[in-house]
Amino acid sequence: MGRILDGQPVAAAIQHEVRERASSLAARGVVPGLAIVRVGEDPASVSYVRQKDRAATGLGLRSHVFVLPAEVEEAELLSLISRLNGDPGVHGVLVQLPLPPHLSPERVLAAVDPRKDADGLHPENLGRLVRGDPNLLPCTPRAVQEILVRSGYPPSGKHVVIVGRGLLVGRPLSILLSQRGPGGDATVTLCHSATPNLGRFTREGDIVVVAVGKPGTLTAEVVREGAVVVDVGVNRVPTPKGYRLVGDADFAALQDKVEAITPVPGGVGPVTVAVLLLNTVLACEAQTTGR
Numbered sequence: 001m002g003r004i005l006d007g008q009p010v011a012a013a014i015q016h017e018v019r020e021r022a023s024s025l026a027a028r029g030v031v032p033g034l035a036i037v038r039v040g041e042d043p044a045s046v047s048y049v050r051q052k053d054r055a056a057t058g059l060g061l062r063s064h065v066f067v068l069p070a071e072v073e074e075a076e077l078l079s080l081i082s083r084l085n086g087d088p089g090v091h092g093v094l095v096q097l098p099l100p101p102h103l104s105p106e107r108v109l110a111a112v113d114p115r116k117d118a119d120g121l122h123p124e125n126l127g128r129l130v131r132g133d134p135n136l137l138p139c140t141p142r143a144v145q146e147i148l149v150r151s152g153y154p155p156s157g158k159h160v161v162i163v164g165r166g167l168l169v170g171r172p173l174s175i176l177l178s179q180r181g182p183g184g185d186a187t188v189t190l191c192h193s194a195t196p197n198l199g200r201f202t203r204e205g206d207i208v209v210v211a212v213g214k215p216g217t218l219t220a221e222v223v224r225e226g227a228v229v230v231d232v233g234v235n236r237v238p239t240p241k242g243y244r245l246v247g248d249a250d251f252a253a254l255q256d257k258v259e260a261i262t263p264v265p266g267g268v269g270p271v272t273v274a275v276l277l278l279n280t281v282l283a284c285e286a287q288t289t290g291r
């Protein structure tokens with residue numbers, strides 16, 4: 001029976017660092033401020049934003065949620081972002097994704113001041129990651145890296161196979177894990193919907209990360225014994241009473257075969273939130289001390 005890689009202790013270790021840094025800032029009279037922008041009433045986004053807001057205030061940060069209607073014009077959203085960019089009490093700005101289809105996530109993410117880019121998805125910060133000179137890191141890729149390193153499975157020297165090349169997770173993760181130095185130095189294969197015979201690649205992985213958004217994408221047949229699996233997917237599956245959350249991996253069958261696997265929920269999700277708050281305090285330090 002494989003080990004379950006619970007995200008809670010990893011999140012708790014990162015939260016501890018956030019709390020320490022926030023109290024050092026408080027001693028200088030600075031309270032790190034996070035602005036969270038939500039557009040529309042997508043139930044998953046409502047729930048994620050609530051979690052992030054609560055987690056921020058629980059660690060001594062100041063958090064403010066801005067809610068705009070789903071039909072808001074892009075100019076109005078960009079104007080709010082511009083106002084938050086100029087607010088000295090706001091050190092991190094997060095726009096919850098996905099956005100309604102009439103809004104361009106590229107334009108919206110690029111409008112956030114890169115120094116306040118709590119999500120680490122601004123083109124400048126992604127560019128710095130590619131150059132090997134990272135600043136604020138994208139939250140979910142860093143969460144995956146933290147889980148691996150802090151659970152005793154550092155990616156260095158391993159073959160990591162990533163399924164999914166999305167901008168939020170798979171693509172930046174492939175760069176993060178293959179960069180030079182601690183937490184990196186992996187050999188990475190990046191698979192996607194145009195990969196023929198996915199199993200041919202996933203069977204080669206010492207570590208397999210799946211970030212697709214479709215339940216059952218990663219089955220036990222396509223992962224080798226003793227591999228480590230990180231399941232990033234979050235899918236709502238209807239039940240008679242409402243819905244339940246499942247990942248992209250066939251958890252029950254894989255658990256019998258692998259060395260370790262993250263659960264959904266309770267794996268990558270809580271660590272992603274902790275990294276968001278870490279980014280916010282790091283951004284605050286940089287803005288208030290010039291570091």
Ligand code: NAP
Pocket residue numbers: 140163164165166167168169170191192193194195198211212213214217232233234235268269272
């Ligand atoms: P995305 O941008 O839609 O990317 C999905 C990727 O999966 C695409 O690259 C797509 O390939 C690939 N794909 C689709 N079907 C495939 C198949 N049958 N075989 C192989 N690859 C396939 O999604 P995302 O934003 O990266 O998110 C992925 C999942 O992670 C979602 O379930 C999301 O909810 C979850 N997520 C979780 C967290 C967390 O904190 N836990 C954070 C962010 C996202 P193409 O590029 O060829 O289309």
